[in-house]
Amino acid sequence: MASEARPRPLVIGHRGAPGYRPEHSRSGYELAFALGADSVEPDVVASKDGILVVRHENEISGTTDVASRAEFAHLRATKTIDGDEHTGWFTEDFTWEELSTLRVRERLPMIRPSSASFDGKQGILRLADLAVLVDAASEQQGRPLGMTVEIKHATHFDALGLPLDELVATELDDAGWGSGRPLIVESFEKTVLAGVSARGLEAEFVYLVERSGAAADVVARDGASAITYAEELSDGGLDALAVLVDGVSADKTLVLSLDEDGVATGATDLVSRLHARGLTAYAWTLRPENRFLSAGFRRGPADAFGDWASEFAVILGTGIDGVFLDHPDLGVAARDALDDRAGVRRGPDGDGVGGRR
Structure with missing residues (x-):
């Protein structure tokens, strides 16, 4: 049965509001x-002690x-996570009591210095x-507000005896x-x-896909023969x-139709193909800075805002069910x-109430 798109797409604060505050911070x-x-x-x-923490x-x-905390210098390590080597400090090597002493910082301080002022x-x-x-927040605003929980590196954590499916559900x-x-x-791992x-657990379960590569859990199971994201987005894969x-x-570039220069010429049929199979459709991540916009929407310096409104309009115009944004x-x-543009009337709280003006 074909899926019906939501009357209005969800606006999902990607890691909070990291365009304005450090990602995953309370204030964000x-x-x-x-x-x-x-x-x-x-x-x-x-x-390490099985507490679920909110980090990218x-x-x-x-x-x-x-990195500036001398008492944790001994925990610096190099690990291979989902096939990629990383050096640094890893949550699974800390107890929650230790993690709770850390302070959050802006991940992109050169691009977002205002957010970094809250470091x-x-x-x-x-x-x-x-x-x-x-x-x-739901009680304060008088409307049901949601969480879109992304489970990260589940195969890695499972190998450490930290089963994220059990921990998250509980x-x-x-x-x-x-x-x-x-x-x-949601997760990149089915x-x-x-x-x-x-x-x-009663929830909407959403599979995250990238423009290239393959899912870590599938690669761990099938190696070089693992089905790719591109194959999963074929008609048979869907x-x-x-x-x-x-x-x-x-990835939003799978929703945008890009020419060989990276210029958006419209939208692909991905959203309609998902809806035709009863699947909801989402896109990540919509950001206004030129460095993150598709080529045709860039205006001026890399870190300035470009024509974000036009790019966002192309994506929202597909009938998509929700979008992830750094600037909600x-x-x-x-x-x-x-x-x-559609003539939809909005109520006093800004929600669409149906019909045309």
């Missing part, structure tokens, strides 16, 4: 909701002050902390997010999505995915502009 998540986000996206990894990666030297002011959050924050259930909540669970679903997951979240307010503005 609070700001995301204040700017109109419908959901926020925490990346989830684990500590398990290697944390780029987003915390750990050192806040600590790391646990997933449980974020669940409480979302509950409070944590969310204990926090009251086990059923009836606007919850999305295995962990299946594991969480099998534990009875038919298979429709049995396993509820939706697909794609720009997503709200782009969605409102789409409503205006």
Whole structure:
């Protein structure tokens, strides 16, 4: 059965609001909701003692002050994570008590110096902390706000005896997010999505795909013969995915039709192909700075804002179910502009109420 697109696409605060505050910080998540986000996206990894912490990666030297903390110098290590070698400090080598002493930092300080001005002011959050924050924001705004929980490096953690499917399902259930909540669970690995679903957690399970390469869990199982993301997005691949997951979240360049110079000439048919198979469709990550925009939308210096509104409009115009943004307010503005062009009336809280003006 064909999927019906949401009446209005979700605006999802990608790691909070990292265009304005350090990613995954408390103030970043609070700001995301204040700017109109419908959901926020925490990346989830684990500590040595099995506590789920909210960090973009398990290697944390780029987003915390750990490299300057002499008491943790001995924990610096080199590891191979999902086939890539990394040197730094890894959450699985710290207890939560140790991680809780660290301060968060902006990951892209040269691009976002305003966000970097908040470095050192806040600590790391646990997933449980974020669940409480979302509950409070929902009550304050009088509308159901969501979480889009991304499980990171599940195969790696499973090998360490830290099964993220079990930990995530238990944590969310204990926090009251086990059923009836606007919850999305996503991962680049289908295995962990299946594991969480099998534990009875009620959520929308979404498979993340990149423009190239293959999923880490599939590579770990099948080696060089692993099916690629491109193959999974073929018609046959999507038919298979429709049995396993509820939706697909794609690199935005898979939604944009790009010529050989990287200039967007419109949109691909990916969203309609997903909807035709009953799958929801999402895109990541929409950012306004020229360095992140497709070539045809760049205007001026690399770190200045380009014609983000036009790029966002192409993506939202596909009927997509949600988009991930570093600046949630720009997503709200782009969605409102789409409503205006379609003649959709908005209520006093900004929500579309159907019909034409």
